[in-house]
Amino acid sequence: MNKDLEITVSHKGDVSIINIAGEVTAVTGEAIEKAYADLSGNNAKKILLCFEEKSYINSGGIAILIGMVSESKKREQIIRITGLSEHFQKIFHMVGLTKYTQIFPSEELALENF
């Protein structure tokens, strides 16, 4: 069974941050989708996905993120990612997510580069 996923939303300046901790799967990832939808509804243009270091993402979770990144292009939003382990950075690169979004080694660096 899936472990819990904890999502919190915060804001720094004009950047909305979705903080993600736990296991991201097709089922638990719906919470991330909802948080993204709520932010989009409020016209957020800059969104940072901030993963906790020990977060785990399976293929279903990656599909959730692919959907969000595809949607962000249509909405002219910028999505950045930080906090991913090296392993998941490689997987994101493998599936082509890094063609459409940038991964940063820290939250500060990600915020500076919006």
Add this chain to the structure above:
Amino acid sequence: MQGKALHTSKKPARELEESQRELERRIFHLKTLFDVSKEIVFLKTPIDIMKTLLMMIMGTFGSVCGVIVLINTQKRKIQEVAQRSIPQSSIDALSYALETGYSDKISAITGPHILCISDSTQRTKNKEVFDLLSLCNIHTWIPFNVNDNLIGGIGLGDKMTGDAYTSDDRELLSTLSSQGAVAIQNALLLENMKREELMRANLSRYLSPQIVEHIIKKDVEVNLGGKRKVITILFMDIIGFTSLSERLQPEEVVSFLNEYFKEMSESIFRWQGTLDKFAGDQIMAFWGAPVAQPDHAELAVRCALDVSKKLDVLRQGWKREGKPIVDCGIGLNTGEVLVGNIGVEGMKMDYTVIGDTVNLASRVEKLTRKYDTRILITKNTLAHIQGSLDANKIAHIKLTDLAEVKVKGKEKGVRIYKLESTKNYLKIITD
């Protein structure tokens, strides 16, 4: 020398990197196989399995859009669709095309033939199919079989990387589609079992176990809508119930009624009747619906004789136990009725029968008091069992022509007959 050494060390490093990437890719694919089986094992419905499988596949390959379709080839209908990032209008167009003629083309492409638009030979050979799939920007199609009547297909859009689906990708897709097919088949079997259980529980309330199993196993469509049918109706009523209920405590009356109803219901089910209702101390049953029973009259008559025999045994027991002894009157009539689910949907609805044939059966039952007999049948019922009587299929019975009863709206009445068994199972009990 140093230059040559440098040149030699770069190439292995690059190859090493590629090998490392390839290894990580394969590990990721293996992990996907494990995650898919772990995720879908807990899912109970085909649509949930399809949605999860599609997400896992799209996430593994970085596909920008995808669809999984389940097609019932017998009914030529789309059974389920799971999709992601495809406009509903495109899905509707694909579903319409599949249902109106293309399903034959899709079903013709089974087995290991994964279709990829990047393969020029396939593209030429299956142009119509690719044109159809292009409605949803699907460029790769992975077919799978669930069972004899159900086929499916996983359709994927381009990869985010822009790369084509490799032969390794196709191998993994084939394995994942097989996993999905097995999970869907199991879910359908589970759904079928639950449906059967519910059907069994609902039907068992008023149908005999044999008829219930016949309906379930033969998948006979039980038409619960209104229909006109010729059936046989039986009413039975306790004679002496009023004085009994006055003499006993309420809980004793309930206990007595439950014992009586249990015994009588067993006889009705034994003779494959449909138990309509208990109303006070009255029981109503009928034969010939919802499942056709050509021998409905004979079954009803045999049930009446069985009930009579059982009552003799019960009366002996009541006498032995010092309990009040009652008798019952049984009336049978055969004819056309309106049969169906009558009532208010969602509130109170019963599968029952209405019409003059029913009213006459009830009147005939009440006449058992007047004629001091346990079982009365009408000429209508007699006419339906005459063949069996002539063939001696119903033996050891005696029929006595008693009288003619008036029938509403008809000039001519109907003859009624006393029916009794000539076998003396017990010494006659007198109150």
